[in-house]
Amino acid sequence: MKSRFPIAMLLLVAALATSVCRTSEPDTAQLEELPKEIADNLKPAPNSDLLISIAPVAAPSPLATPGKRSGPIFLRACSETQNYQVQVLYPVTVCSRRDLVASTFLAAAPPRSSGPVATATVKSYKLTGFEGKILPSPFLCQTRNGPWLATIVRNIQCNEATSCVMVIMGVPSCPACPAFLWAGANCQVNNRPTQVQFIDPPVEQGTAVLSPCSSQTNCGGSNPTSSPIHPTD
Numbered sequence: 001m002k003s004r005f006p007i008a009m010l011l012l013v014a015a016l017a018t019s020v021c022r023t024s025e026p027d028t029a030q031l032e033e034l035p036k037e038i039a040d041n042l043k044p045a046p047n048s049d050l051l052i053s054i055a056p057v058a059a060p061s062p063l064a065t066p067g068k069r070s071g072p073i074f075l076r077a078c079s080e081t082q083n084y085q086v087q088v089l090y091p092v093t094v095c096s097r098r099d100l101v102a103s104t105f106l107a108a109a110p111p112r113s114s115g116p117v118a119t120a121t122v123k124s125y126k127l128t129g130f131e132g133k134i135l136p137s138p139f140l141c142q143t144r145n146g147p148w149l150a151t152i153v154r155n156i157q158c159n160e161a162t163s164c165v166m167v168i169m170g171v172p173s174c175p176a177c178p179a180f181l182w183a184g185a186n187c188q189v190n191n192r193p194t195q196v197q198f199i200d201p202p203v204e205q206g207t208a209v210l211s212p213c214s215s216q217t218n219c220g221g222s223n224p225t226s227s228p229i230h231p232t233d
Contacts, residue, residue: 028126028138053093057178075158078210078219084152084202095127095141109147118147118199154188158213
């Protein structure tokens with residue numbers, strides 16, 4: 001009789017521990033199924049059990065081509081590449097096993113010290129199947145709109161054609177996050193993609209990188225000198 005008591009106590013403790021573990025896991029039973037338009041864009045993150053869905057981006061608009069001008073064509077002395085950083089809102093969905101916390105795989109932008117405050121939204125769903133197969137246990141999915149940090153790289157070519165490429169940096173686990181491409185003068189603040197909500201003006205990161213547009217121009221070194229803009233044939 002005495003030998004049975006410790007065994008019974010051990011079984012009771014194990015049962016309680018199992019109960020605690022179960023109740024500590026997120027409950028997906030009451031959640032809605034992840035919408036199909038989001039689930040269709042789920043991609044496995046490399047070397048993990050995460051599934052990531054980023055709202056699709058329309059095909060990039062063709063870059064503006066300068067029109068033909070009458071008379072001589074003038075070149076810039078130097079082409080220019082400048083990096084910027086900005087905070088944006090854009091929906092990203094992460095699905096994971098219930099014992100993982102999806103939000104830990106997203107890198108939100110730091111709180112702003114001044115200016116407008118972004119309204120972050122979070123929605124939770126469950127995912128019961130992926131790629132036509134039923135999952136052994138439903139995944140917990142969270143859709144967040146940020147705010148995220150993003151980089152904009154603006155390039156001004158010698159013929160003045162200007163383009164911008166932006167990449168959202170809020171999902172370190174997703175190296176294939178979409179890039180946004182658009183064109184136009186001062187594109188870091190103009191003609192920006194309407195799918196993205198920009199929270200604040202872009203901030204320059206470092207100095208512009210200059211490249212000579214002709215052999216008569218020196219754009220490098222610690223004391224670059226630029227020749228006057230000159231016509232070409």
